[in-house]
Amino acid sequence: MPPGILLAAEEPTLSSANTGFMLICSALVMLMTPGLAFFYGGMVRVKSTLNMLMMSFISLGIVTILWVLYGFSVAFGTDKGGLIGWEGDFLGLSGLGLTELWPGYTIPVYVFAVFQLMFAVLTPALISGALADRVKFTAWALFVALWATLVYFPVAHWVWGAGGWAFELGVIDFAGGTAVHINAGAAALGVILVIGKRVGFKKDPMRPHSLPLVMLGAGLLWFGWFGFNAGSWLGNDDGVGAVMFVNTQVATAAAMLAWLAYEKIRHGAFTTLGAASGAVAGLVAITPSGGSCSPLGAIAIGAIAGVLCAMAVGLKYKFGYDDSLDVVGVHLVGGVVGSLLVGFFATGGVQNDAKGLFYGGDASQLGYQAAGVFGTLAYSLVVSAILAFVIDKTIGMRVSEDDEVAGVDTVEHAESAYDFSGAGGGTAPRTAAVPAPPATPAPEAPAKKVDA
Amino acid sequence: MKLITAVVKPHRLDEIKEALQAFGVHGLTVTEASGYGRQRGHTEVYRGAEYTVDLVPKIRIEVLVEDDDAEQLIDVVVKAARTGKIGDGKVWSIPVETAVRVRTGERGPDAL
Numbered sequence: 001m002p003p004g005i006l007l008a009a010e011e012p013t014l015s016s017a018n019t020g021f022m023l024i025c026s027a028l029v030m031l032m033t034p035g036l037a038f039f040y041g042g043m044v045r046v047k048s049t050l051n052m053l054m055m056s057f058i059s060l061g062i063v064t065i066l067w068v069l070y071g072f073s074v075a076f077g078t079d080k081g082g083l084i085g086w087e088g089d090f091l092g093l094s095g096l097g098l099t100e101l102w103p104g105y106t107i108p109v110y111v112f113a114v115f116q117l118m119f120a121v122l123t124p125a126l127i128s129g130a131l132a133d134r135v136k137f138t139a140w141a142l143f144v145a146l147w148a149t150l151v152y153f154p155v156a157h158w159v160w161g162a163g164g165w166a167f168e169l170g171v172i173d174f175a176g177g178t179a180v181h182i183n184a185g186a187a188a189l190g191v192i193l194v195i196g197k198r199v200g201f202k203k204d205p206m207r208p209h210s211l212p213l214v215m216l217g218a219g220l221l222w223f224g225w226f227g228f229n230a231g232s233w234l235g236n237d238d239g240v241g242a243v244m245f246v247n248t249q250v251a252t253a254a255a256m257l258a259w260l261a262y263e264k265i266r267h268g269a270f271t272t273l274g275a276a277s278g279a280v281a282g283l284v285a286i287t288p289s290g291g292s293c294s295p296l297g298a299i300a301i302g303a304i305a306g307v308l309c310a311m312a313v314g315l316k317y318k319f320g321y322d323d324s325l326d327v328v329g330v331h332l333v334g335g336v337v338g339s340l341l342v343g344f345f346a347t348g349g350v351q352n353d354a355k356g357l358f359y360g361g362d363a364s365q366l367g368y369q370a371a372g373v374f375g376t377l378a379y380s381l382v383v384s385a386i387l388a389f390v391i392d393k394t395i396g397m398r399v400s401e402d403d404e405v406a407g408v409d410t411v412e413h414a415e416s417a418y419d420f421s422g423a424g425g426g427t428a429p430r431t432a433a434v435p436a437p438p439a440t441p442a443p444e445a446p447a448k449k450v451d452a
Numbered sequence: 453m454k455l456i457t458a459v460v461k462p463h464r465l466d467e468i469k470e471a472l473q474a475f476g477v478h479g480l481t482v483t484e485a486s487g488y489g490r491q492r493g494h495t496e497v498y499r500g501a502e503y504t505v506d507l508v509p510k511i512r513i514e515v516l517v518e519d520d521d522a523e524q525l526i527d528v529v530v531k532a533a534r535t536g537k538i539g540d541g542k543v544w545s546i547p548v549e550t551a552v553r554v555r556t557g558e559r560g561p562d563a564l
Contacts, residue, residue, distance in 0.1 A: 205503045207496065267497045277499060313499045326499060 014099055015106035018235035022111045028227025029118035033060055033125050035220025039276065040129045042213025043325050045206060047407025048133040049417035055128035058141055063121045063148050068093050071120055072113050074153035079163025084154045106235050115231060116156070122228075123152050123180045127384075129325035130188035133198050134404050137412040139397045146387050147187060151380050155179050159372065171372030172346065172354065172365070174244060175232035177288025177338045178376045185332025186377045188323065190384035195397045197322035199404050206324075211272045218276035222252060225283045229290055233351075240291055240351050247290035248283065251302030255282025258306030266310075274310070277330060281309035284334030289342045291351035297358075301345060305337045336373050343369045453548040453561065454522040458513045459485060460533040460541035465511055471532035475525060477515055485512040491539030510541060516551055518561050 037056035044052045063071070070091055077087030089095025093113055100109045124144045131140070158164040159171065159179040166178070173179060198206070208214060229248045233241035259278025260270045285305030286298055293301060313329035316322065323329060343366025346356035355361025391397055398404070403411040410416060460468065465482065472480060486507040493505040517525050522545050529543050553563040 205505075207498060207503060263497075263500070267500055267502070269497055271497055271499075273498050310500070314501075317501065329499075 012101050012106050018106045022107050025227035025231025026115045028224045032224035033122050035217050038213050039217025040325050042210040043208040044132045046209045050409040050413050056125040059121050059125040062144050067117045067120050071153045075156040076161050082165035085157045085161050123184050126184035127188045130192050130323045130327040132324035134398050136399055139391050151383050155183050166372045170368045172342045173288045174291035175229045175287045177335045178372050181284045181331045181335030182376050183380045185328050186380040187384035188327035190381040191388040194385050194388040201322045214276050218279050243350050244290045247298035250295050251286035251298040252279050252282035254299045254302030255306035258303040259310045262307050262310040278306045281305045281330050281334045285338030288339045292346040294347050297345035301341050305334050308337055309334050339369050339373050454517050454545045455548045456515045456545045458529050458543040459510050462511045464533045468532040471528050475528050481514045483512040485510045
């Protein structure tokens with residue numbers, strides 16, 4: 001987010017170009033949640049496809065409402081002690097003027113509120129990938145509501161709200177490497193440490209049931225991410241958003257190639273899942289850093305993230321935690337890598353004048369980044385684990401083992417993703433009564449007659 | 453009557469069908485199947501996790517014939533199915549007590 005600095009002479013005026021651009025960006029970010037649903041949905045087994053899709057879609061419902069009621073107020077209201085915001089006028093988005101502008105911005109507060117709403121929707125949905133196949137849908141819905149309230153809204157305030165501790169410290173998080181990806185990745189880790197592994201983890205094959213869906217989802221994410229990243233500058237008056245747009249494309253390309261190269265060397269094949277995962281790893285890593293690095297820096301950041309995330313997805317087998325669809329391996333690791341690399345690759349010539357170690361700066365920016373990373377990671381991990389624990393002890397987080405084995409789709413949603421059976425149905429009337437069998441066997445037919 | 457069952461490579465289906473038609477067989481049933489014999493499966497990799505897929509896709513063809521035609525028909529199927537490589541499959545026959553054509557109620561060889 002751009003700093004809210006206003007010189008006395010510059011009273012902002014509403015820019016219709018920026019407003020239109022930001023409304024389109026908001027729609028692009030909205031598309032990321034269905035994109036994520038397909039990205040995850042293709043990766044699970046057939047029997048839990050719908051549940052995976054629904055875990056993302058339900059966030060579009062729940063978090064949207066909470067954001068209007070009080071989320072925007074907690075995240076972007078007047079600061080209280082650097083930890084949360086609160087502003088009565090923001091409750092229900094009722095006290096906002098139609099063309100009300102914040103100091104230093106040229107888009108109505110309404111537009112900012114809806115853009116940020118899409119981020120709040122996406123972030124809890126990201127967590128769901130770690131919980132595949134085994135969570136009660138009501139427990140998940142409750143978790144989404146509580147997690148948005150106690151974790152996302154405050155952390156968004158820390159990182160982007162005027163007065164938030166990370167914002168004031170000087171942590172650079174252009175579009176959400178910390179508030180979105182580290183936050184969601186750490187939450188995923190906290191929850192799975194509480195709820196445990198899927199039945200058959202490390203024993204049964206758990207192959208993605210539809211890699212084309214995964215590729216489609218990755219494509220939608222990549223497309224929507226331009227709104228997520230370039231839109232985070234909230235306007236286009238100084239070219240910074242355009243640099244972010246370029247870097248988003250460049251880092252994603254580099255990360256996809258890096259993941260594929262690592263995979264080819266290590267496992268002998270260029271996989272489609274590797275291409276999709278590498279692209280997402282690059283998108284995650286450039287999210288905090290793309291407004292402070294050059295395109296060459298973006299290539300380096302993408303490539304580093306691609307390789308490190310490709311290595312990180314294997315850790316779950318080593319340590320025995322069931323991060324089902326690698327939310328930790330891709331989003332937490334990618335977010336940490338991208339956030340820390342700001343301390344190395346910031347050129348000092350894009351979003352602000354902070355310089356990284358590779359551009360003649362000292363280690364102070366790296367220190368700020370580490371503080372933002374650690375603070376968010378620790379808070380989200382602990383609070384998410386506590387939330388999961390409380391829900392588990394009250395209504396229960398997991399479906400029964402039998403239901404999990406049978407498939408969470410039919411149990412929780414009373415539907416199946418695909419109908420492959422050609423049997424059943426058909427009401428064509430009978431053309432004749434069923435004849436009685438002949439009393440005596442008919443004589444052998446002379447001609448050769450073979451049939452089945 | 454005999455039931456001839458062939459479990460063979462999926463891409464041989466058209467050849468087998470044509471050979472059976474030339475022999476005078478007017479109908480058959482085909483099922484998609486999977487299994488393994490001496491031919492083993494392959495390895496797949498998903499984000500570094502390697503899975504050995506043992507079962508190889510096959511098709512299972514079933515044909516009912518009169519006893520006298522059985523041996524000859526088996527030869528026809530084997531010839532059409534053979535590629536000479538591991539995994540060509542198996543063909544076998546078993547005796548069938550009776551068969552009924554559902555539409556007419558004809559029984560025995562008449563139902564074929």
